[in-house]
Every structure is written in structure tokens, then in C-alpha cells.
Amino acid sequence: MMYCIDASEPNNSNWLRFINCPNTLSQRNLVPLEYYGNIFYLAIRDIDAREELLVYYGDSYARKLGIDTTQFD
Template sequence: MGLGVFARRFIESRSYFGPYGGDKRNTHLIEEASDYSWQVPDKSGNIMYYIDGGEPNKSNWLRFVNCPNTVSQENLISFVYHGDIFYLAIRNITVGEELLVYYGHNYAKKLGVDTTQFR
């Protein structure tokens, strides 16, 4: 969909990247969020805030990681650690392979991805 991020070197499974860069914003502003946003839940699953990587000077390269079209393409998962978003490699990633993380059902549906195959 977007620019995409491709491995320039071999990435070993369980390598992680982050934190995802951007502005932390209150949930009442979620309607104004860019497509480069992650919602950050608390331990109960309630959304505390979101991180918006829409501003290039406040974000980082992680905003360019695309969403996979199938489960077999997914090679990263997102996770929250101390209130920040990180990506974790769930398998080895070869040189030249695109890094792909599932954004969640709502965003995937906007892209036309069949969400029934994802957890």
C-alpha cells in the first residue's frame, strides 16, 4: 500500500524494533488520527491513547512497514511495552524480504484484506 520496508540484512527471529515514533494523543482525538497510528491499550484492553506517526519529523521508519494480505506474509507482530509500540520478528526474515505487520481488523478491512484468516 505504502512505501514499504525491506530487509537489507538477515533478520533473526525474535529481533525487535522500536519504539514506534510519533505523538501520543488522547483517545478523544482519534477521529483526527492519520493512517500511521497505533492505539495503545491498558492491561484491561481499554484504549489509553494512540501514537500517531503521521508527522515525518516526529516519527521513524517503522511507520512505513505495511500490512500483509495473508497470514503467511506476516513476519512481524506488534506489542506494547511500557506504553510504547514495538515490532517483533516472528520468523527469520531474508535479505530483500518486505517487513509486514498486521495492523488489526479495522484497518485491514479498509485495505480489502480478508481478516478471517488473522487472529
């Protein structure tokens, strides 16, 4: 491991610590939208309470996470 981000301390992080990258595109429940220079997240399906928020960060970032993007659905 080269780096580790500890997002458990609310005073040293923000709400984005709750958003992660899915292992497959079908697992995602959010998509990013840019509007007047701001990024918003749109739910693309109902999200249950305590369900992980998942947005696809893009192929290059997914590869850095070790996700095989050639197998994406």
C-alpha cells in the first residue's frame, strides 16, 4: 500500500468520504453532474438507508484501484 486516507474523523474530512467507486457499473447508484461549475450527484435508483453511495470515477481511476474495467457491464 502506498497511501491510506483515514476518512473516519469528521473534523478532517467532508461528506464525500461516504461516496466510493463500485466494482461494476451496475452497482453504481449515483452519477455526477456538472452544473455551472459545481458537481452534483444524481441518484439513478432508490437508495436504501445505510446503503453505500457508489459513483463511477472513470476508467483511469478505476484501474488505479485495481478494478478490471474490461469486464464492466
